[in-house]
Amino acid sequence: MISVSRLISKRAEEGDRVRYSGLKDRYPSVLVFNVTRNCNLRCVHCYSGSGTQLFQDLPLSTWLNAVKQASDMGVKHILLSGGEPLARRDVHLIAKEAWERGIRVELSTNGTMLTRERLEELRRYVDYVGVSIDGPEPVHDRFRGVEGAFSKAIKGIRTSREMGIKTGLRFTLTRENYKYVDFVFDLMMKEGINRVCFYHLAYAGRADRKLDIDNSMRVGLVTKIIEYAKRGEWEVLTADNPVDGVLVYSLTRNPGILELLRKNGGNKSGERIADVTPDGVVYPDQFTPVPLGRVEKLRDIWDQPHPMVEKLRKRRTLVKCSSCKFFDVCNGGLRGRALAVTGDLWEKDPSCYLDWIAEIDDRNKGNNLIPSTET
């Protein structure tokens, strides 16, 4: 995840302390807990293939134990996701356990269940609530498969903010909603929302590659997002495509940005982040179907470590684009996307749009993207 606003301005938010710390820990600092596969909606781009069928969730004790292990490992952030995490009636107890152990908790939700009652249970333990919005009401409801999903999400956002919880938007860029980036910022202005994260599509679950934008569109969209971030009015982030950082640098030419990006180090799936599915299987992230172990033995995965963790740690020797001059700020992008498209975990990420950045760069003649001190 890249905080475009942090790169462009000096404004640092809580998450940036971990994001740009440059620290290399033995264990991940961020864990995603997909605590359920149940969901009241059925989104076309759901990476976990969740839905309204009644899936059997893992017991609360398993997740509490996972939080305890995370705490022992020094994990800084836990992201509670799903399915719809609020489809679990006891999700606040998982948040409470983490909060009591000093772990920052974020909730990733479709927003439709953010009632005053549920928020009362959660408010002490949750640092941030991210609500997914896919575009204006008809577009959002079509994406989400349920009429009324948009109005419920907006109501949930308002209630959450009224109760003093930091609440922002999550927007996944797809071929069917890419034109609504302006709508997202308009909505933030209208509702007084001050944080947004734009997600590049990762091909997992129901998120088919056919839904994705192509890289020529991508460079234009991310440029637009960067322009909005330059206004300094919002916290603006992008996720799941670290080449966005290279674009920020190419548009600003600020060596300080390159330095921050190096500290961030790009994609760190399986190193700085990992994911636990509703079935208790641990993966490098939400999109890379390479199992590392079971949640009951979370810590062992990095203590032993698992052979895939070792490979990911030395991915520079494996990823096919490792001769790229920006490898140290990107780390080769999303391995899951390379695997989904090519069948090879170490292939180049198909959503890398560095060639398009270079083309723009060429047009601005004389501005060599790589400073002369770089090799």
Ligand code: SF4
């Ligand atoms: S070529 Fe590889 S390392 Fe370079 S920007 Fe693209 S994905 Fe990242």
